Amino acid sequence: MFSKNKIKSLLSRPEFSALAIFIFLIVVFTFVNERFLNSRNFMVILSTYPELALVALGITILMISGEFDLSVGSVFAVSPIVTMILIADYELHYIVSILLGLLAAAFIGFVNAIVTVKFKIPSFIATLGMLFMARSIAVVISGGFPPSVPKDLPTDWLVGRVDMLRVSIFWLIGIALICNYILKKTNFGSWIYATGENKEAAKDLGINTFWVKTTCFIICSVLAGFAGIIQSFRIKTVITSLGQGLELQAIASAVVGGASLMGGIGSAFGALIGTFLLLIIDNILILSRIDGNWFKFAVGALIVIAVILNTLTKNSADKIRLKDDD
Amino acid sequence: MSKDLLKCSKLNKWYGNLHALKNVDLEINKGEVIGLIGDNGAGKSTLIKIICGVHGLDNGEIYFEGHKVNIKNPKMAMDLGIETIHQYNTMFQEMSIARNVFIGREPVKFGLSSLSILNEKKMNLESMKAIKDVGLDLRSPHIPVKELSGGERQGVAIARSMYFKSKMLILDEPTNHLSVKETLKVLEYVQSLKSIGIGSIFISHNLYHVHEIADRIVGMARGEKVCDMPKEDTTVNELIKLIG
Ligand SMILES: Nc1ncnc2c1ncn2[C@@H]1O[C@H](COP(=O)(O)OP(=O)(O)OP(=O)(O)O)[C@@H](O)[C@H]1O
Numbered sequence: 001m002f003s004k005n006k007i008k009s010l011l012s013r014p015e016f017s018a019l020a021i022f023i024f025l026i027v028v029f030t031f032v033n034e035r036f037l038n039s040r041n042f043m044v045i046l047s048t049y050p051e052l053a054l055v056a057l058g059i060t061i062l063m064i065s066g067e068f069d070l071s072v073g074s075v076f077a078v079s080p081i082v083t084m085i086l087i088a089d090y091e092l093h094y095i096v097s098i099l100l101g102l103l104a105a106a107f108i109g110f111v112n113a114i115v116t117v118k119f120k121i122p123s124f125i126a127t128l129g130m131l132f133m134a135r136s137i138a139v140v141i142s143g144g145f146p147p148s149v150p151k152d153l154p155t156d157w158l159v160g161r162v163d164m165l166r167v168s169i170f171w172l173i174g175i176a177l178i179c180n181y182i183l184k185k186t187n188f189g190s191w192i193y194a195t196g197e198n199k200e201a202a203k204d205l206g207i208n209t210f211w212v213k214t215t216c217f218i219i220c221s222v223l224a225g226f227a228g229i230i231q232s233f234r235i236k237t238v239i240t241s242l243g244q245g246l247e248l249q250a251i252a253s254a255v256v257g258g259a260s261l262m263g264g265i266g267s268a269f270g271a272l273i274g275t276f277l278l279l280i281i282d283n284i285l286i287l288s289r290i291d292g293n294w295f296k297f298a299v300g301a302l303i304v305i306a307v308i309l310n311t312l313t314k315n316s317a318d319k320i321r322l323k324d325d326d
Numbered sequence: 327m328s329k330d331l332l333k334c335s336k337l338n339k340w341y342g343n344l345h346a347l348k349n350v351d352l353e354i355n356k357g358e359v360i361g362l363i364g365d366n367g368a369g370k371s372t373l374i375k376i377i378c379g380v381h382g383l384d385n386g387e388i389y390f391e392g393h394k395v396n397i398k399n400p401k402m403a404m405d406l407g408i409e410t411i412h413q414y415n416t417m418f419q420e421m422s423i424a425r426n427v428f429i430g431r432e433p434v435k436f437g438l439s440s441l442s443i444l445n446e447k448k449m450n451l452e453s454m455k456a457i458k459d460v461g462l463d464l465r466s467p468h469i470p471v472k473e474l475s476g477g478e479r480q481g482v483a484i485a486r487s488m489y490f491k492s493k494m495l496i497l498d499e500p501t502n503h504l505s506v507k508e509t510l511k512v513l514e515y516v517q518s519l520k521s522i523g524i525g526s527i528f529i530s531h532n533l534y535h536v537h538e539i540a541d542r543i544v545g546m547a548r549g550e551k552v553c554d555m556p557k558e559d560t561t562v563n564e565l566i567k568l569i570g
């Protein structure tokens with residue numbers, strides 16, 4: 001038998017409702033469409049998954065720290081464009097070019113942080129501004145037409161096929177494990193949660209909340225940039241509209257995965273499940289030949305349902321009071 | 327070696343146009359309890375926030391153990407040995423008791439200073455020990471603070487300051503929302519600090535409590551210090567008249 005203790009700690013995990021919905025939908029979708037649960041279909045789902053999940057993971061970490069980033073979709077384009085320009089026009093080594101592409105993302109994250117934290121502007125506004133500025137930079141530095149991905153560019157280490165999967169899924173798993181470890185097992189992780197929940201108290205207890213938030217902004221931006229590079233390597237082209245609209249999808253994934261807009265709550269695992277949920281809903285609509293415009297409806301409904309469920313399970317977890325014998 | 331622990335001279339603080347501290351002097355000896363009293367808005371919290379590094383100082387000087395110090399942030403105050411229990415809630419509801427006790431000063435196994443692996447075993451053991459030491463009986467270090475009562479939370483805050491065995495302890499209305507029994511525990515705790523040479527500032531609106539535990543009583547009104555005397559020289563009734 002499960003002890004009350006175990007049930008309670010399971011219910012109070014931020015990603016619990018997402019996981020419940022996930023299992024529920026997998027079962028339902030399997031009945032709705034027999035092609036859903038076949039391996040080829042999952043391969044389709046998983047091909048774009050690492051890219052979206054990395055962005056959602058970054059957003060989740062930032063949300064735990066109590067901030068928010070609308071510019072990830074634009075950063076998703078800036079990093080690969082910078083990388084390709086450096087490879088094609090400046091003939092830099094591709095690894096160096098990728099690192100510089102990520103550095104550009106880090107810089108954008110840093111600017112977001114300075115504007116938000118130093119000038120005490122809501123990150124919603126600061127990063128809305130950056131959404132436009134970064135997209136504009138992506139277009140301007142490439143003259144509207146970024147160089148094409150060179151044929152001989154080694155891409156296997158990032159997006160090569162392994163059986164039915166792409167290597168990028170292993171990058172995602174590795175990065176997610178590291179993020180999870182940092183969040184749960186290190187002092188910095190503790191400070192992220194503390195800063196997100198009660199910034200003033202965190203500051204008064206000696207935590208440098210400015211650097212905690214700045215680091216989270218940078219992590220979020222770099223993960224978005226890296227995801228953009230993965231996508232451009234996978235589809236072997238870079239266009240200036242890469243990642244357009246991605247920010248809302250990533251935020252939806254983070255929220256569905258249990259991250260709280262108020263800060264202080266969320267998990268790396270939640271971001272992974274949240275992203276997967278969005279993708280399987282998209283997938284079942286396509287499989288069932290339902291008008292694609294229903295996707296937004298479904299995502300909207302999912303967000304609301306997941307958040308309601310989150311609140312309900314959290315409340316019931318709080319109600320389970322442990323007695324001494326548990 | 328002097329007995330002087332903290333000496334503040336001519337502290338001034340403005341919040342915009344509001345002159346919240348006007349040339350305030352304050353001295354605390356080792357093992358001494360200062361009772362700090364005054365009406366709402368008198369400037370008590372402002373004074374202690376300057377000492378513990380939460381607010382900057384506009385002008386004035388602070389000496390700690392005889393040395394002039396420039397306390398720029400809470401971390402510097404803590405490093406000097408000044409622990410503070412604030413008037414407002416400094417607990418993190420979603421985090422466990424153990425995490426709350428050690429937040430910002432976690433024991434670590436290895437790593438770089440700001441990115442190190444937590445020594446959770448030590449955190450769990452020591453936090454429970456610290457909580458027992460303040461007379462609180464909580465079952466597990468894993469319980470999230472949101473499940474504790476107001477008094478238990480205050481107990482955790484006190485355990486936190488106690489664990490880091492400071493040289494000086496500041497308590498800003500620590501007995502708010504506490505039951506009679508728990509209040510007594512806090513008072514007893516402050517008393518016990520005297521014997522180990524820790525100086526403390528105890529802020530409260532309950533003049534009976536202040537009179538009971540303080541060695542010296544400092545009264546403030548409208549940003550100024552209006553009285554500073556050994557408690558033997560005064561009575562509760564006189565204090566009521568003085569600041570009321
Ligand atoms: N951060 C701040 N910004 C602006 N004004 C402030 C700030 N903090 C306090 N004040 C003002 O400074 C004055 C002194 O406030 P303070 O908090 O020091 O009073 P207090 O003596 O602690 O009162 P209480 O007993 O109600 O806690 C008040 O008039 C208050 O409104």
Ligand SMILES: [Mg+2]
Nearest residue numbers: 370371413498
């Ligand atoms: Mg006060």
